[in-house]
Amino acid sequence: MTKPLNNAVLSLTPDKLLDFQHSVANIEGLVSLTFGEPGFATPAPVKKATIQAIEEDRSHYGDSQGEPKLRSAILDYMADRYDLHYPSIDNVIVTVGVTEAMQSIFKTLLAPGQGLLIPDPAYGSYFSALSLAGGTAVPIDTAKTAYKLTPALIDETMAQTKEDVHAILFNYPNNPTGVTYTKSELEELAEAFKRHDLWVISDEIYSELTYEGDHYSMGKLLPDQTIVVNGLSKSHAMTGYRLGFILGPSTLIQQIQKVHGPLVFAVPTFIQDGAVAALQIPKEDLSFMKVEYQRRRDYAKKFLEDLGFELVAPMGAFYLFAKLPADLGVNGWAFATDLAHQAKVSVIPGAGFSFFEEAQKFIRISYAADMAQLQEGLQRLKKYVDKQRAA
C-alpha cells in the first residue's frame, strides 16, 4: 500500500506516559505504583444490574445522548452530592468515560489551531487528545504558586499568549499533584474565567476523593460557561466500564451532542444500567474507599518525606507529586527508569505531565493500588535510594 496516512495523526507526539509505562511493563516482578487504577472491586449492585441488563437483552442501540433513566440518575446524584442543579436531562450527555467527553468537547469548542489553557502539570492524555482535536495547548506554569492555579496566573498567561484562546481545562482534585481548591479560591478563579470570557471545561473526575473539606463544583459558580465533566471510573472503581458524563447549558450540550453522536453513537445500554445502580448506592456504602485511600496517602506521604522527598500538598485524588531529593543528583526520567530496572518498582517521571523544566525534578506515585503493594513498593524505593546515597 502506497497511499499516505493522515499527516495530522502521523505528527502526533506519542503519549509520553504510555511510552514510559510500556517500556517498564515487562520487567518481571515489578511493583507498579504508576496507574490511577482503583484497587477495589466494582460494587456488587453494579455487577448485578449489569448482568441482569444483559440477560434481559438490554444490548441494542440506546439513546445517543444517554438513556433517559441514567441521565435522570446523574441529575439526582449531582444535586445530592454537590448541590449542582440542572433543569432537565437535556443538560446531560453520557460518554465513554471522561476520555471521550474531552474529545467531543474539544472538537465542539475549538476550531483548528485555537488555544486551550491548561494549568500545568496536567493529566498527560489531555495533550494527545487536544492534538487529535486540532487545538493548541497553552500551558500555565503553576510551579511557583504551590501548584495552584491563581487569577494572576490566568491574567499573565492571557496577556502573554499569542494564541486565540477560547477555553480553559481545569482539573481538580488534580492529577498528578493531588491539589484541590476551597470555595473562596474557586470564586476568585470564576471571576477570572468570566473576565477573560473563557469556556471552562471542569474535569472533576476525582471529586469524591477530596480529603480536606468538601468538593465544590465550578458548575455551581459559573453555570453559563462551565462544562462539568465527571464519571464513575474513580469514585466507583469502574474504570473498565468506560462511563463518564458531561453537564452544561443545554444549548452548548446540543452542540457537543453533534460531535458525540457520530463519534460513538451511544454508550452500551447494559453498561448504562449498571451505572444507574452505581449512582443509587448510598454515599456511606462507598466511603470505605475514601477512608482507605486517605490511610495510604498518609502512610506514603510520611514515608517519602522521611526519605527527603518534598511533596506537593496532596489534598485529593490518589497521587503524590514528589520532588526528588537534590542529593540524588538525577532527573525524574533517569530516576524512574533506573528504579524500575534496579529495584523493580515503577513510578512515573514528572515530565510526563508537563511542558516546563521544573517537572523534570519530580516523580508521580500512585497510591490507588492496595496497601501491601504500596508498602512493598516504597520499601524497595527506600532500599534503592539508600544504596544510591551510600555509593
Ligand code: PLP
Ligand atoms: N481525567 C483525569 C484527570 C484522569 O486522571 C483520568 C484517568 O486517570 C481521566 C480523566 C480518565 O477518565 P475516564 O476513565 O473516565 O476516561
